[in-house]
Amino acid sequence: MNFSTESLSLRNLMQKLFDEEKEGTSWVTKFEHNFSRKFKSNYSIAVNSGTSGLHAALLAAGVGKNDEVIQPSITVIMDAYVTLHVGAKPVFVDVDRKTWNIDPKEIEKNITSKTKAIITVSLYGLPTNITEIMKIAKKHNLTVIDDSAETFLSSIDGELYSNQTDITVYSFERSKHMTSGSEGGMVTTNNEHFAERVRKFAGIGYRGLKASAGRTSLSSEIYQNPDYERFDEIGFNYRMNCITAAMGNAQLEVLNDLVKLRQEIGKEFLNAVRNCNWMTPQFIPDNVSHTFFTFAVKYEGFSVHKLSWKEFYQEYKRRGGDGFYACWKNPYMEPSLRKKTYGTQIWDKGLCPIAEDLQSKIMAFKTNYKQINLAKQKIKILSEMIDEIGR
C-alpha cells in the first residue's frame, strides 16, 4: 500500500494519541479538566459540536413539550432547532438597538407561565447584559443557557464572562476563537445536577456517568454479567473523540493569544470606521470587553450615499478587500422554520423590527487573520474607501 508523507505523519500522530490514551488519562478528560481551569467552572463536558451542547443543555434544564424558550432574534438558527427538538417553542424577542444583543426588557415582556428557559447569545463576541438577565431569570425561576459560541475570555467589570449563567455552551467549529479541528464543543456549569444530566444525555444515557469525567468504577464481574443494566436515561452519542480533544487542548494553551489578536484587529477596524456616520459598529459598554469573533457594522450607505450593501461589497472586493458576511436571516424568516413541521407556528415579518432592520444592514468583517499585518492591509482598503466616499 502507498501512503503519502502527509497521511503517514498523520497516521503516526494518531497512533501516538491512541497510545497515550491507553497509557493514562484520556485526551477528552484532560481537555475537560484544562477547560474547567481556564474558564473557572466546576464542570466541563466535551461534546462534538456547539449545537449538540445546546441540545444537551436544554434537556439538562428539563425543557420539554409545550415549554417556551426565549431567545434573541439575531442569532444562528441552531438555537431554535434545539428548542424544537426538545418539543418546546422558541420565543424570538427583539434585540437592543445599540449592542444588538438580546434586550432584557423584551425578555421580561415575553415571559409567560410556559417559559422555562432563556438562551442568551453574545453576538459577534460582545457579552450580553447578563447581570440584568440573571435578575429577571431569578425572579421568574428560569434557567439561563448562554450560547458562548462567539465569545471566549471576554469580561464584564474585569470578571471573566463565563459561568455567570446556569449553563454555558461553547463551539469549536473552525471559524471560532479556538477550534478543535473543524467541529467540537464544550458545556460548562457549576451545577452538579445539570452537569450529570448533560454528560448522561451526551453519553447515550450510560448509567455509570456522573457530573465529573470518568465512569463509576465497577468490577468486571458486574459489567460483564448478562444481567447488567447499562442505561438509565435516553441519550444521544454527542461525545467528543480523542483527536479532536488533543487539538482542542493545544488551542486552549494559546487561547489568550488567539483572543488578543482578534481584539487588536477589532480595534484597527474601530479606528477605520471612526466618525463615519453611515457605518455604525456595535456599541461596547465601558465595563465590557468585546472579543470580536467578527467586526460588524450597521451599514447605512444607501440612505446617505445611494450605495447599496451589494455595491459596497463588490467595490470593496474589487479593491482587494476580503468578502465580508451579511447577518444570518432572522431565524423565524428562514424557510426551514416557515413550515409547519414540529408543530411550529409561522412567525410574521415585523415580529422583531429592530433585529429585522439590522439583519438587512449588517456587514460582518472577518477578524480571524493569522497576522495583524495582513489584517491591517485589508482594513486600510476599507478606511481609504470610506474616506473617498466621505465619512
Ligand SMILES: Cc1ncc(COP(=O)(O)O)c(C=O)c1O
Ligand atoms: C452563536 C452560535 N451558536 C451556536 C453555533 C453552533 O455551533 P456548532 O457549529 O459547533 O454546532 C454557532 C456556530 O456555528 C454560533 O455562532
